[in-house]
Amino acid sequence: MLLKANLRLLLAQLDSLSETPYFTSQLDTYIRELREVLRALLSKVAAQPMAINEDLAHFIAHEVWRLTQFLTGSTTKQIPYEVVYAIGKAAAEWGARRLLITTAIVQEANFYFHGSRREFFNSVEQELGIKISHQPVQIALPYIYRHKPLFCVPLFHELGHFIDTSNDVVTTSLFRHPESVGPDLPDLPSSEEIAKAPDEKRKALAQVVKSHRAEYFADLISAAYVGEAAHGFLGEFIPNQAASLSHPSSASRYQLMSDFLSGKPNPILDMFQQTLSTRGLPALAVRFRLPDVDDTFGNVRPCKLESDADVFGAFAAGWGFLSRMNNKPTGLWASLPVEDIEKVTNDLIEKSIRNRMISEGWDEATNP
């Protein structure tokens, strides 16, 4: 009884969401597909006897419920379109499936990235014959940062976790480079020591190695897209964190990012490069180009971004500019009140990205 009721309630909610005017055509298609899933599922559940395995029906219903939550945040006017645009561009470089990015604005000081479960799409296709065209991803960011693109930089780290889990990067790395073989990780016992540890302890350490590798990988993705801003933000957000079971120390994380950005060899980086090539994924490389913001931002004008690489580079260049003006404002910026420096820089980044979005939309409309 409850299952059928839930399916009807969800269908009603999706029906009303589909009538809100904020949706893009991709969201419209996606909602239509979810409604088809619910209708098909309802008819199978209502059949006598039930025409679908009951556990599977519950699983599908539960997932649709979760995915509906993803959508509700995207109907508000608070979506940071510019940040979502940049993250979407970066995410698109790592997967075959088209991603549909939805947003949740949260009150906590936290960023996250929720993917959707592969089993859901497979079972919907096999059992109900419905192919869902986009893979939804929900990103969450703090409310106070919704118009502060430079403070949303941690989303690129979260993107790294998403790329990892959707492609099993860290898990694959453990096949060729088990914890007992290395590379050794800073803050942890050496691989040789791990190999010699009693069974129980070795298993526990293997888990820690896995978590630390996941953080390093996410940091590398972040540095690949936003360069020094990745390091810079972390340095202000969690300046001197000691190593824990789940995270390496801040110092070790900075070291890896700075080795990567300065082209210095690092065995952890090599391990990931090998793993990525095994998985047929792009290598870790600098994926941004630094736009020259000194002239434009210096005159309080947005800068022209001509490519995706420029969009990513705007975060790195913007972060550098903000740090410099904060320390020693020059020119027009010297006359701004200190608290406005952060606001105006973030506004300029937002405007620069928005201009790029508009000109890209224009190009697509005129050269379809």
Ligand SMILES: [Zn+2]
């Ligand atoms: Zn992380």
